[in-house]
Amino acid sequence: MKQILILQAGRPKGNTARLSEAVAEGAREAGHRVEIVQLNTLDIRGCLGCNACRYQRPCVQRDDFAAVREKIEAADCLIFASPLYFWTISARLKAVIERFYCLAAEDPAPPFGRYEAYPEKDCALLLTAADDLFWTFEQAVSYYRFALVQYIGLHDRGIYLAGGCGSTNGPPRIAETGHLERAREFGRGLYAE
Secondary structure, eight states, rough: OOEEEEEEEOOOSSSSHHHHHHHHHHHHHOOOOOEEGGGSSSOOOOOOOOGGGGGOOSSOOTTTHHHHHHHHHHHEEEEEEEEBBTOOHHHHHHHHGGGGGGGOEEEEEOTTOSEEEEEOOOOEEEEOOOOOOOTTTTHHHHIIIIIIIIIIOHHHHHHHHOOOOOTTTOOOOOOGHHHHHHHHHHTTTTOOO
């Protein structure tokens, strides 16, 4: 059994929230513990690059990241869930990822392209979008693969892309697609052998 943390940006009852819950349901059916953190209800600011955390001092920002950090550290798998905003992940989720800087430790022999060691964890990516073109998710997936998998060194457990979820001008339309059932299957299969 794994402890899975879904870091979910987007509207609390929007397409991304519904996709996240479907993945969580599937993972729970497979016997895992899952918690969803709704980032839009929290005050989490992007990293300032002050390096206080690198000198074992607390972050100079007094926001909600400290509580989320504890959940991140306790999790086996981090699922990053976001609506597509301007062809990439939302600023809210990006702010959380920037704050991973405080999780790094010195590494005397870092792997190629890295400067420090990050905790060993699995990860996955969930994205929703109104569009469903062949290139719709390219930028966001590239960021995930580069920053989280290659640089931080998280172990990719999969990506679920839910395009064609309807305009942002109306209510969530993801229930009218086949995404929710496929997302449950994705959640059930995160750790399938």
